[in-house]
Amino acid sequence: MYTEKVMDHFTNPRNVGEIENANGVGEVGNAKCGDIMRIYLDVQDDIIKDVKFKTFGCGAAIATSSMVTELVMGKTLDEALKISNDAVAEALDGLPPAKMHCSNLAADALHEAIKDYISKKGK
Amino acid sequence: MERIYFDHSATTPVDREVAKVMLEYMTEKFGNPSSVHSFGRETRKAVEEARNSVATLLGAAANEIFFTSGGTESDNLALKGIAFANRKKGNHIITTAIEHHAILHACEYLEKQGFTVTYLPVDENAMVNVEDVKNAITDKTILISVMFANNEVGTIQPIKEIGQLAKEKKIYFHTDAVQAVGNCHIDVNELNIDVLSLSGHKIYGPKGIGAIYIRKGVKIESTQHGGSQERKLRPGTENVPGIVGLGKAAELARIELDQRISHLTNLRDKLIKGIQEKIPDIKLNGHKEIRLPGNVNISFFYVEGESLLLNLDLKGIAASSGSACTSGSLDPSHVLLAMGLTHEVAHGSLRLSLGRGNTEADINYCLEVLPQILERLRSMSPLNANSKLAANNPCSQCDHH
Ligand SMILES: Cc1ncc(COP(=O)(O)O)c(C=O)c1O
Ligand SMILES: [Zn+2]
Numbered sequence: 001m002y003t004e005k006v007m008d009h010f011t012n013p014r015n016v017g018e019i020e021n022a023n024g025v026g027e028v029g030n031a032k033c034g035d036i037m038r039i040y041l042d043v044q045d046d047i048i049k050d051v052k053f054k055t056f057g058c059g060a061a062i063a064t065s066s067m068v069t070e071l072v073m074g075k076t077l078d079e080a081l082k083i084s085n086d087a088v089a090e091a092l093d094g095l096p097p098a099k100m101h102c103s104n105l106a107a108d109a110l111h112e113a114i115k116d117y118i119s120k121k122g123k
Numbered sequence: 124m125e126r127i128y129f130d131h132s133a134t135t136p137v138d139r140e141v142a143k144v145m146l147e148y149m150t151e152k153f154g155n156p157s158s159v160h161s162f163g164r165e166t167r168k169a170v171e172e173a174r175n176s177v178a179t180l181l182g183a184a185a186n187e188i189f190f191t192s193g194g195t196e197s198d199n200l201a202l203k204g205i206a207f208a209n210r211k212k213g214n215h216i217i218t219t220a221i222e223h224h225a226i227l228h229a230c231e232y233l234e235k236q237g238f239t240v241t242y243l244p245v246d247e248n249a250m251v252n253v254e255d256v257k258n259a260i261t262d263k264t265i266l267i268s269v270m271f272a273n274n275e276v277g278t279i280q281p282i283k284e285i286g287q288l289a290k291e292k293k294i295y296f297h298t299d300a301v302q303a304v305g306n307c308h309i310d311v312n313e314l315n316i317d318v319l320s321l322s323g324h325k326i327y328g329p330k331g332i333g334a335i336y337i338r339k340g341v342k343i344e345s346t347q348h349g350g351s352q353e354r355k356l357r358p359g360t361e362n363v364p365g366i367v368g369l370g371k372a373a374e375l376a377r378i379e380l381d382q383r384i385s386h387l388t389n390l391r392d393k394l395i396k397g398i399q400e401k402i403p404d405i406k407l408n409g410h411k412e413i414r415l416p417g418n419v420n421i422s423f424f425y426v427e428g429e430s431l432l433l434n435l436d437l438k439g440i441a442a443s444s445g446s447a448c449t450s451g452s453l454d455p456s457h458v459l460l461a462m463g464l465t466h467e468v469a470h471g472s473l474r475l476s477l478g479r480g481n482t483e484a485d486i487n488y489c490l491e492v493l494p495q496i497l498e499r500l501r502s503m504s505p506l507n508a509n510s511k512l513a514a515n516n517p518c519s520q521c522d523h524h
Binding site: 010011013016027031032033034035036037038054055056057058059060061062099102 | 505
């Protein structure tokens with residue numbers, strides 16, 4: 001039911017882990033709905049120098065987390081904010097319709113992390 | 124890669140002997156059992172022999188066995204057939220929160236038709252309390268339906284006691300024994316069972332065939348109308364290959380029962396013990412001892428069931444889970460929630476259901492790969508023993524929770 005790309009990102013997820021001194025962290029989902037994604041950013045001069053994730057969730061949740069980190073690595077914040085959940089799904093050659101819930105979280109987690117960075121910087 | 128099948132509660136392989144007789148009744152002996160000629164007579168004879176075999180397995184009389192298309196149909200026929208036939212006596216039905224959807228959704232339908240249904244809770248081991256059954260009975264109660272053994276966590280219910288209670292109160296007692304038949308000793312008289320559902324594909328028989336035991340004298344009406352097959356209770360030309368296959372599977376279940384129980388119990392206990400020794404932060408779901416001989420159901424904290432299943436599948440092991448992402452809804456298994464598990468623990472459940480073809484080597488292999496998979500998934504998880512679970516993180520899709 002999953003595409004080859006999804007299985008590739010699920011079995012060899014890119015950028016798993018935490019960034020110790022992350023200056024932006026975003027978390028969405030909750031254990032109740034079965035998926036939690038946390039994204040860590042290291043932003044310098046409005047450019048995403050490093051990004052990592054930790055995810056509790058199904059195959060789609062893990063694959064979209066991995067894909068979103070790959071999509072934003074080295075991008076400017078403006079570019080990163082334009083990445084949508086659909087774009088992540090598309091980059092994975094699509095996801096089963098039943099998995100839209102799980103996969104709709106990765107870009108949201110990224111956007112939360114960027115918001116966190118911006119609000120911290122503002123202080 | 125070698126494949127290991129640990130999903131026998133979902134379905135079992137058809138036994139070779141079963142497949143052999145089925146083929147015979149598709150190709151050479153293909154007559155309609157209602158026909159008067161020799162082609163019909165030979166299949167009629169085979170159908171009645173199969174009925175005998177199923178009856179013998181349950182300690183019932185042959186004329187108390189009716190063939191259906193499977194567990195789902197037997198459950199529907201039991202509930203709707205008894206409810207509608209006994210409407211004048213009362214409109215109250217008692218069942219449990221952990222039944223298969225074939226029971227729960229049939230009950231929901233009956234509620235729309237004016238019946239009242241009590242869904243009994245279960246304890247943390249998924250066990251129904253007989254006192255609760257007793258207290259739920261009213262003068263309008265016409266039927267009690269409690270599953271013999273749960274398909275997810277394997278807990279075996281106090282069937283004899285509930286049956287005794289129903290008998291004293293003159294209420295019909297149905298049990299969904301789809302998972303128990305072939306795995307437990309069942310004698311319908313000793314256990315006070317009035318109506319029982321079983322399915323072929325869980326006992327090394329074919330899919331799409333099942334049976335219902337109905338004690339002589341139970342008032343029930345058909346839900347399907349047509350010819351006079353199965354004494355008009357279940358009209359339609361008999362699925363002869365399926366029936367013959369079910370008969371053979373029931374015969375094998377009877378002959379092999381003790382051996383199957385001891386083989387499966389041994390493997391099950393070895394698997395549970397091994398997991399408990401090798402992997403921290405887990406919870407065995409279901410009753411420790413009073414459970415199906417082949418059922419292992421364990422929650423692994425901080426990981427989600429589907430990713431566990433996919434990883435096991437990549438290693439050649441087929442299993443199942445009660446996580447939401449395998450159920451197609453946002454909620455994890457209703458059985459695990461009814462037992463009081465939190466959502467996150469329910470999402471991390473894994474069911475390994477063993478069958479007669481499994482060996483110690485299969486168990487050892489599983490015990491070798493499972494800890495590695497858990498270590499990997501847990502290293503990726505934002506949850507751990509110290510994580511305070513935020514109940515209200517922003518979740519764009521989950522506002523309705
Ligand atoms: C407890 C229980 N009841 C009913 C059924 C449905 O049986 P069938 O697949 O034969 O319709 C199942 C099968 O999963 C089951 O486990
Ligand atoms: Zn999911």
